[in-house]
Amino acid sequence: MRKNQIFPNAFLHSSANRVYFVFHACPSPATPSPPQRYPHPPYNIPIAPSNPPGQSLRSNCSNYYSNHLEGTVLSAALTHVPALGFSDAALRAGARDAGYTDATASSMFLPGEGAWELVRWHLVSSREGLGAAWRESWEALEEKEDMAEEQRHKVLKARARQLVVERLRMNTRAGLVARMSEALAIMAQPSHVPAALRELAWLADEFCFLAGDTAVDGSWYAKRGALATVYAAAEMFQMQDGSVEQLDTERFVGDRLDEVETLRKRVDGVGEWLGYTGWSVVNGLRSKGVRI
Amino acid sequence: MAIPPRIALFRRRIPQSIVRPVIVRHCRCFSSCLRDAQQQKSTSQLDDGLSTTYFGFEKIATGLKEARVGAVFSSVASSYDTMNDLMSLGVHRLWKDYFVRGLDPGTNPLSASPPSNALPRGWNILDVAGGTGDIAFRLLDHASNVHNDYTTRVTVTDINLDMLAEGRKRALATPYARSSRLSFVEANAENLVNIPDNSVDLYTVAFGIRNFTNKEKALREAYRVLRPGGAFACLEFSKVNNTAFDAAYQRWSFGAIPLIGQLVAGDRDSYQYLVESIAQFPNQTEFKDMIMDAGFIVPGRGWEDLSMGIAAIHKGIKPVEGSAPQ
Numbered sequence: 254m255r256k257n258q259i260f261p262n263a264f265l266h267s268s269a270n271r272v273y274f275v276f277h278a279c280p281s282p283a284t285p286s287p288p289q290r291y292p293h294p295p296y297n298i299p300i301a302p303s304n305p306p307g308q309s310l311r312s313n314c315s316n317y318y319s320n321h322l323e324g325t326v327l328s329a330a331l332t333h334v335p336a337l338g339f340s341d342a343a344l345r346a347g348a349r350d351a352g353y354t355d356a357t358a359s360s361m362f363l364p365g366e367g368a369w370e371l372v373r374w375h376l377v378s379s380r381e382g383l384g385a386a387w388r389e390s391w392e393a394l395e396e397k398e399d400m401a402e403e404q405r406h407k408v409l410k411a412r413a414r415q416l417v418v419e420r421l422r423m424n425t426r427a428g429l430v431a432r433m434s435e436a437l438a439i440m441a442q443p444s445h446v447p448a449a450l451r452e453l454a455w456l457a458d459e460f461c462f463l464a465g466d467t468a469v470d471g472s473w474y475a476k477r478g479a480l481a482t483v484y485a486a487a488e489m490f491q492m493q494d495g496s497v498e499q500l501d502t503e504r505f506v507g508d509r510l511d512e513v514e515t516l517r518k519r520v521d522g523v524g525e526w527l528g529y530t531g532w533s534v535v536n537g538l539r540s541k542g543v544r545i
Numbered sequence: 546m547a548i549p550p551r552i553a554l555f556r557r558r559i560p561q562s563i564v565r566p567v568i569v570r571h572c573r574c575f576s577s578c579l580r581d582a583q584q585q586k587s588t589s590q591l592d593d594g595l596s597t598t599y600f601g602f603e604k605i606a607t608g609l610k611e612a613r614v615g616a617v618f619s620s621v622a623s624s625y626d627t628m629n630d631l632m633s634l635g636v637h638r639l640w641k642d643y644f645v646r647g648l649d650p651g652t653n654p655l656s657a658s659p660p661s662n663a664l665p666r667g668w669n670i671l672d673v674a675g676g677t678g679d680i681a682f683r684l685l686d687h688a689s690n691v692h693n694d695y696t697t698r699v700t701v702t703d704i705n706l707d708m709l710a711e712g713r714k715r716a717l718a719t720p721y722a723r724s725s726r727l728s729f730v731e732a733n734a735e736n737l738v739n740i741p742d743n744s745v746d747l748y749t750v751a752f753g754i755r756n757f758t759n760k761e762k763a764l765r766e767a768y769r770v771l772r773p774g775g776a777f778a779c780l781e782f783s784k785v786n787n788t789a790f791d792a793a794y795q796r797w798s799f800g801a802i803p804l805i806g807q808l809v810a811g812d813r814d815s816y817q818y819l820v821e822s823i824a825q826f827p828n829q830t831e832f833k834d835m836i837m838d839a840g841f842i843v844p845g846r847g848w849e850d851l852s853m854g855i856a857a858i859h860k861g862i863k864p865v866e867g868s869a870p871q
Binding site for chain 1: 643649746774860
């Protein structure tokens with residue numbers, strides 16, 4: 254009876270190794286999964302460059318708004334945020350620009366939620382605007398199956414850095430850097446925290462997706478967690494950054510990603526050592542007749 | 546539309562203890578229990594091509610509803626506030642305050658940006674079925690105090706002259722009695738003859754629409770008078786979502802409210818009608834669909850429950866040309 258327990262154990266271990274090998278070292282792109290099942294469309298499908306805000310590349314992510322009234326008014330309102338802040342006043346100004354009235358702006362959302370909806374709209378539309386242009390200029394990673402593991406990581410990191418910087422530049426281009434502290438205060442309100450964190454998670458996922466990362470092993474969480482942390486820290490840094498063209502922010506992003514890379518290597522090393530030592534101990538004990 | 550099974554079930558149990566003893570003494574023309582006995586006869590009479598509508602649980606000819614509702618409100622006008630306080634335990638004031646705060650009426654004259662002079666200063670608000678002025682005074686107070694907007698004006702319409710008289714009387718205690726910002730107009734919500742097309746920024750109706758004979762027609766009329774981008778806002782009793790709470794609420798409304806009506810206002814029948822009309826009103830989803838059918842864009846989920854769904858705020862926005870709802 255005890256012997257039976259040994260074999261499944263060993264089998265699981267080896268199969269885990271195989272899974273790791275198959276998905277991590279050489280992802281097989283031969284049969285792209287149908288898009289209904291798999292949230293990422295196959296990379297070789299060209300995506301229309303004009304992607305109107307509110308329609309994600311990945312439609313399962315962010316369809317908050319049931320009709321395009323909200324999108325029209327919020328887009329117009331964002332242009333008033335640099336002057337009026339994330340506020341009902343900006344929302345009203347946007348509604349007037351879009352041909353609606355003040356009554357539209359105040360009836361559109363639940364009472365008191367107008368400012369939050371503006372913040373969320375900025376987050377969503379920026380994320381969706383990160384867009385396909387990046388991906389087209391990049392060779393899909395899986396085309397180079399012979400690429401070494403370290404090389405892959407290098408490429409992914411470079412792309413992630415570019416994407417994070419691009420996303421931060423979107424804040425600058427929209428003139429919102431001075432207002433980001435306001436947005437942060439709104440996001441930090443208890444009722445908005447879950448949605449804000451979800452939006453951050455989706456942003457990190459978008460970074461990974463656009464960078465061409467297809468790994469589905471344990472590093473899935475680690476990468477997204479790391480990118481979310483780096484992005485949030487970089488946005489905080491950006492608010493205070495007075496350097497020319499915010500070059501300090503870009504350097505900051507690079508440094509943080511380097512740290513993540515270092516950390517990954519160390520964790521990998523420690524994990525490898527632990528795994529090796531652990532199995533050595535187990536096998537040593539087994540050779541002494543211990544039934545484990 | 547059939548009587549909802551929940552109500553039917555309830556009626557089987559309650560009349561024994563509370564309603565029946567009163568009924569036998571009073572000769573009532575539209576009690577739910579008398580109607581049980583008369584139902585066969587009355588519906589068969591009405592089946593010969595006459596259009597019918599509900600007056601509480603009672604099915605009556607469409608032409609009669611206006612007069613019957615009129616009688617109810619004429620009879621409750623003077624004790625309207627006391628009764629509302631007793632029936633809702635004062636909560637109706639909170640609902641109305643919240644309703645108005647959410648609408649945020651008024652535009653600060655300094656905030657209106659110069660290039661967009663399309664809007665005349667101040668909002669033009671139409672408060673339908675608002676005879677006693679409850680909502681109108683709050684709207685004007687909010688515009689003045691929050692937005693420093695002294696140009697927003699409210700037209701209160703009601704079909705019932707007694708309710709309007711009550712509102713005029715109350716207006717004397719407010720700063721708006723002699724100003725041009727507040728006017729009282731007698732009008733039928735289904736046919737607002739004095740209100741031109743595309744002229745209203747905000748159309749409010751609080752605890753009124755369930756008494757309308759033809760709600761769809763009233764909604765279409767609201768759509769007509771609102772300007773593109775104008776908002777329709779309705780505060781109305783709705784359906785409680787929680788079963789346990791609903792049981793308690795039904796007991797309260799069918800057991801206590803007519804009794805309170807009898808004791809305080811000496812008028813049981815009117816209050817019996819009120820609770821029946823609440824039970825008869827469509828639920829949140831159905832009413833949202835009615836608003837959409839009238840042509841409005843319904844933002845977000847379309848409604849907001851108050852006190853677990855005892856009341857609900859529904860909103861709709863009239864689309865601007867060229868941006869019809871998808």
